Amino acid sequence: MNFHKQRPWRHSLPVALALLAPFNILASLGMDIYLPVVPAMPVILGTTPQIVQLTLTLYMLTLGVGQIIFGPLSDRFGRRPVVLGGALVFTTASFLLAIAVSPMAFLALRFVQAVGASAALVGVFATVRDVYGDRPESALVYSLMNAMLSFAPALGPIIGAILAEKLGWQSIFIALGVPALIAFIAALPAWQETRPVKTEALRAGSFRRVLGSPVFWAYTMAFGTAMGTFFVFFSTAPRILIERAGFSQLGFSLAFATVAGAMIITTRFAKTCVEHWGIPGSAYRGMALIATGSALIAGGAFVFSPSFTSFIVPMWLIAVGIVFTGSVTANGALAEFSDIAGTAVALHFCVQSLIVGLLGTFFVIGLGSDTIWPLAAYGLCMAALTAAALKGVQRFQLRQKAR
DSSP, rough: OOOOOOOOOOOOHHHHHHHHHHHHHHHHHHTTGGGGGGGGGGHTTTTTTTHHHHHHHHHHHHHHHHHHHHHHHHHHOOOOHHHHHHHHHHHHHHHHHHHSSHHHHHHHHHHHHHHHHHHHHHHHHHHHHHHHSSSHHHHHHHHHHHHHHHHHHHHHHHHHHHHHHOOOOHHHHHHHHHHHHHHHHHHHHHOOOOOBBSSOOTTTHHHHHHTTTTHHHHHHHHHHHHHHHHHHHHHHHIIIIIIIIIHHHHHHHHHHHHHHHHHHHHHHHHHHHHHHHHHHHHHHHHHHHHHHHHHHHHHHHSSSSSIIIIIIHHHHHHHHHHHHHHHTTHHHTTTGGGGGGGHHHHHHHHHHHHHHIIIIHHHHHHHOOOOSHHHHHHHHHHHHHHHHHHHHHHHHHHHHHHH
């Protein structure tokens, strides 16, 4: 690739975060705000729990796989049209979900909603990589983005439970559409294009170049382990806590929020920890915490019935591990690809989403969505495999340096 210049990003950090954050948060909120009504949706839509689980899985898979399309598009045509187009699609689908009356229409609109979220998300993170990837404040920006993202699982289920109780389940999707529309209107005049100005067309070998990197695979697998553990948790938590432990929708949402609260608190210290431990050290510690929390959940199942103490408290450890991992995986996976950031970000999120959606759903369906075993098994197995992959990458990098 010939020399290319960076396009300027004239916004201060607070203004930039105000533009970036809504699209980042709404992509996650599309999943989290809906969780309190998941147990009731089979009756509401006249369908099965498996179809309702598919509305979660399809959203997660589409969120990642769609970026295979939107990442290269953002490299070719720019970040701005991808972000704005995705926001408009997300907004439209959210409003239509509020009036969906059949399970197939609901499922199709969840797919469309995820397509919009996918486009916006890849545009946002490609912009972050364009602007901050080579700056000292990159760790701070990623930590702040993760901190904001942590508010979605903290507040989303609580908001969803209150809205469903007071205004009906349809209001949940209106509450997604309205802020998405506001964010779109705000970004329309303010979002500056940041795609590097290249002197030659994007090479067809970009996918092969990214997917051929063992470093990319190891850190993307780490991201998939962290996000997958959380996916399995929120896929199983409603049935475990509401149906088996007797929590109300609001009680479940408050318990769920404590896990997100642990993530928010940890984020305050993530930058310092990453500076001290480095990228590999932070990823290793993240895997160790996820494995430890998963082991405690498994052990508790032999002694206690499902409860806040046996299920939620160990999740606090896992939440800390998720933050340590998420703070470094993007930089670790994308460090070699600043010239094709859109494509690299797309593949990073796509592979992560495939890990989360396919493996996470396999564990949930195979081991039972009303038991702790999907979470315990996923966390232990994936953390062990990821730690081995990270170790292999370290050896690979040492051999490369020795040459």
